[in-house]
Amino acid sequence: MTKDRDDKKEGFHLWKLFTKDIEPIKDPKWDELEATLGASSQEREVAENAPNESVLPPIKEPEKIRGYTDSDFQMDRRTHERLRKGKIPIEGTLDLHGKNQGQAKDALEAFILRAVSQKKRCVLVITGKGKTGHTSDQWMVQGEGVLKARVPEWLSLHPLRPHVLKTVQAHQSHGGSGALYVYLRKS
Numbered sequence: 136m137t138k139d140r141d142d143k144k145e146g147f148h149l150w151k152l153f154t155k156d157i158e159p160i161k162d163p164k165w166d167e168l169e170a171t172l173g174a175s176s177q178e179r180e181v182a183e184n185a186p187n188e189s190v191l192p193p194i195k196e197p198e199k200i201r202g203y204t205d206s207d208f209q210m211d212r213r214t215h216e217r218l219r220k221g222k223i224p225i226e227g228t229l230d231l232h233g234k235n236q237g238q239a240k241d242a243l244e245a246f247i248l249r250a251v252s253q254k255k256r257c258v259l260v261i262t263g264k265g266k267t268g269h270t271s272d273q274w275m276v277q278g279e280g281v282l283k284a285r286v287p288e289w290l291s292l293h294p295l296r297p298h299v300l301k302t303v304q305a306h307q308s309h310g311g312s313g314a315l316y317v318y319l320r321k322s
């Protein structure tokens with residue numbers, strides 16, 4: 136039991152040394168772990184001098200667009216079920232694999248606006264599922280892919296919101312949770 140605790144303590148100290156130049160996000164669980172394992176005076180000084188601000192910017196709430204209400208963006212039940220089951224023909228596909236957030240947002244906007252100008256109704260946007268498992272580097276333990284989380288947000292903001300009637304997770308045959316059907320409004 137003490138060997139396991141010593142291993143954890145050693146791993147904890149190595150991690151603190153490795154991440155000493157990174158500004159931490161304040162988390163009560165981390166403070167509790169640090170208190171349990173005991174930190175050196177140098178580690179406490181680093182933690183005390185760290186700013187209290189979060190490193191990551193918050194995800195913006197969708198902005199309200201003047202002239203549109205939620206009732207303008209409703210779909211009848213039959214069409215919604217056909218969309219959810221993948222029964223509506225897909226008229227275009229955008230694959231965002233390998234793109235960073237800036238590239239993905241630009242590609243999404245161009246793709247949707249082009250689809251609207253071509254009078255398409257149903258398109259497929261492939262975001263990928265993101266890295267949700269352990270990697271050899273252990274850089275991301277669990278979570279949702281960044282693009283998977285951000286694409287619905289971007290679709291709900293200007294300039295795309297007025298053109299999007301509905302977004303639904305794709306059927307398994309079209310990518311499942313790593314893709315979205317985007318059903319566009321009639322022009």
